[in-house]
Amino acid sequence: MPHDVDLIILLAVGFGLALIFGYIAARIRLPPLIGYLVAGIVISPNTPGIVGDIHLANQLAELGVMFLMFGVGMHFSLTDLMQVRRIALPGAVLQIAVATLLGIGVSMIWGWNFGSALVFGLSLSCASTVVLLKALGDRGLINSVNGKIAVGWLLVEDLVMVLVLVLLPATAVLLGGTAISGSDPNANIWMTLAVTLLKVAGFIAFMLIVGKRLVPWIMQIVARLGSRELFTLTVVAAAVSIAFGAYKVFGVSMALGAFFAGMVVKESDFSHRAEEETLPLREIFSILFFVSVGMLFDPMILVQQPWHVLAVVAIIMVGKTIAAMALVLFFRYPINTALTVGASLAQIGEFSFILATLGVSLHLLSLEGQNLILAGALISITLNSFVFSAIEPVQNWIRERSHLARLLERSGDPLSMLPDEVSQEYLRDQVVIVGHGEVGRRITKALMKQDIKVVIAEENREIVESLRDKGIAAVSGRATEAGVLIQAHIQHARLLVLSPMDILDIHKIVDIAKTLNPQIQVLVCAESKEEAEVIRRENIGQVYFAKEEMAINMTNHILNQIQIAHHQAPTH
Template sequence: MHAPMPLISTMVGGLVLAFILGMLAHRVKISPLVGYLAAGIIVGPFTPGYVADLSLAPQLAELGVIMLMFGVGLHFSINDLLAVKHIAIPGAILQIAAATLLGFCLGQMLGWSLITGILFGLCLSTASTVVLLRAMEERQLITTKKGKIAIGWLVVEDLVMVLALVLFPVITEMLSKEGVSPTEILYSLIITLTKVIAFIAFMLIIGKRVIPWLLIRAARTDSDELFTLAVLAISIGIAFGAVELFDVSFALGAFFAGVILNGTEFSHRATNNTLPLRDAFAVLFFVSVGMLFNPAVILESPFALIGTLFIILLGKSIIAYGLVRFFKHSKETALTVSISLAQIGEFAFILAGLGLALGIADSKLHNLVLAGAILSISINPFLFTIADKFALSRLRKNTTLTDTTSKETAKPIDKQQPMMPFSDHIVIVGYGIIGQKLLSELNDANEEVVIVDHGKEKVRLLKMEGHHVILGDGISEEVLTLSGIAKAKWLFITLDNPYETAQIMQMTKSLASHVKIVTYGSHLDEIEYLYDQGAYEVIEVKKDIAITMASKVIPSL
């Protein structure tokens, strides 16, 4: 008989259930995060059956926080923020303030203190990075204007939440003392901010030099294991050092470790190499959060839960929609941004957990936040479906049937009528550098080509040049139908994301199984995956580059 092994049994139980329920969640087209949280609920103390070691949950959650915040830092891009700073910075700050006020008001109705109400409002004010980015990727919106606004908005939210994680312990400690004057509170805040600034300065001055130096040494070993270990050691070591040396949070340390790594030439390799481990610890984080959830809150506090969902799904969305429209952006952009923010996730869990640790939040607050997250994440895909239908209806309304060989008045597109009047043509999805070169070569060969791209300015210019072009995303059945895919002979997909490419291939196969699909991949696993998904040919980018380079000295190639 083996001795009790609570850590192993907790991890095995949590991960196995997380996989099963995550797959089920994916099957019904909701975020796998819901499955991970449900796994935690099942192994938690509030449901019958196997109960994991609850004492391990905080430590697993802390490791998960470090990995999550490291990942946020790795994806943090100041350029993304600066590109939309005029709307993302004021918009996000105003939306956080308004949503926090709504949460505070609900907290007052529930009888909570001032600081507890503010904490609750902040939990409801910030969206999940994981959920938003996956929704953007699925709809190929990341490189669009509205996608960049949503991501920039999220970056500001993340920065505000990181600051809140640093300041809340200080504010709570000061308020817990009797007879503390505003001057003393201000003094403590100044001391804390000084420590934060000192840590940031240390990272920018010392870390920015030492970290690349360490990574160069690890990369020169030509060992993926040592390089990955170096990245993990840096991330966890800096997070631990931030607490021990500067008295700031693990979250801030891990976040800046990711930011510094993101600024090095090894950022892509660091991101790819650590992704499996970051994902595993992120899953354990969500499982450990789920372990603390008591489903009884649904029956015990139904009106409080309805109020929480109202703020998340409607309050935040209406505020964000109004702010985006105030900054003179389209209804479609405002709708996309508002729906992107109509959910809460990892930062809400981290803040709620911090509140429990500090004694300013009770289990009811934590349960309301978690229930609001599970329900809002589950509902969010359906809201995006509504937005997609709205966008398609506008596309059908605004797109016109144009014959490039005549000057006749354009006619509206009928839903069932392909946009292009010819057959045996070639469809190109994605008009980046590769798409542009491909179009040029095909035009020289006198092939009929239809381009599909979501960039309005690109589409406008292509139409002016007399090309057959459709505004929209290749993953859309409507857009593919308008491209005349049913009568096409080839489909060339020039997108960087293999998973988006696979979705377009699946949609194409369902509409026109005869079409031969050509795309490209950067790595062997990508290439094999795309072949498995039905590609006729997948170009190996690195091999193609090597042949092109060698042809400079070997003309026969």
């Protein structure tokens, strides 16, 4: 009895090759995503050898898109975005506009129509969340100010791309493409757009009013049963059913549905558990998505259109990067922040693939355009780690040329100097606190309650502005730069308190502080036991390690309770 085993063959060969090429990519310090794309290229109809079923791959890719968007929704943090909103919101929107215009300009020179050029330009404007988080994580930058700006910037890009995915099918006919299946091609375009926006608004309202309460409630009920597989099934069912319901009931894209499903699951008290237990499944379908994208790629584009490919890579890695850096510097952030954000965005990824596939299905984008986008993604992701490695040498090169550094870092920044209202009398025997994260905030609050004078040195300009609005003395900049500590009047300070940060930065800051004020006392909050031991061994300052302090406090509390109980016990 014959069996249809096309799906099994696709999965077996696809996963096997993805494992092999993903492993090779990881060994040579590239994102495994590159390996998954290469695996797809190997079993593509465009290359000799094993050929996978492209139609089955496309269906699996749809599931992959849903789970990717579900993951984006679960990672979306409005709090993180609000912390860097003044740079991330305008910066991301302007950078998308610049990259899109570059893509439109180049493709129209090639003779493409405006609709194709627009989809092409938008596809080149959005960076990959997967690649960015891995690059920042490998360098320990996710929780740094630079990392938060880059992630916030990408969150805005993601939101813009979600909006594009919703609006593109409604405007396809106007742009020269074809209407989506089941819609009237002769319908008024503005009426179609208005109806689409109303449906989107209806879906968002439903999710915020009903979904936000219903999904966490169902998760809570299932969690009480203590069944791990039922809980995982609940989360997966929520992701898939909300995505399908969004498409079937509200007529919006399944990608938008999955994105909001991720957002409402994040609202649950069990969000961390949901993320942890669905991660393997989400990663499996993400791998299938990247394999299927690789199957669509025709490597001959590299031979047939080398100059076109080079132009695409230049837009992604030069045009986008320079635009992002210029915007960061315009907002008066230092060169290091500009270089980090620029490097973070010097690639494209999953949203570009999703947008290109949608463009082809709407007959807005040709297969040539899709292949150019895929080629640009492969090359830019491959080279992204080298771009990150170049940050420090480029920064040193700029710093060595003081005239160039002064030109790039705008002088006269009011936040880099303490306000005139801060008296010279205040700036004696003060406590200088570097970093205003969770630790810095708690220390500042406690000291100010005791009327102890405090000056904050913080990289995030928005935090500095907020502190000044509250009447707290604060200066903007990296404390590894002597000028920042000088502005905080470290030479007259009694104490220097360092929030958790990289050990190399701790060394630099303490060296500068002790050069300017040899008598200053240093207190350091260590991130790990190993770091605490290094600080003690090198006699950098008094060190505090969270778990160690917690154990000491709990032990003291236990001993106090035992002593109280002993004194209260009746004597015989």
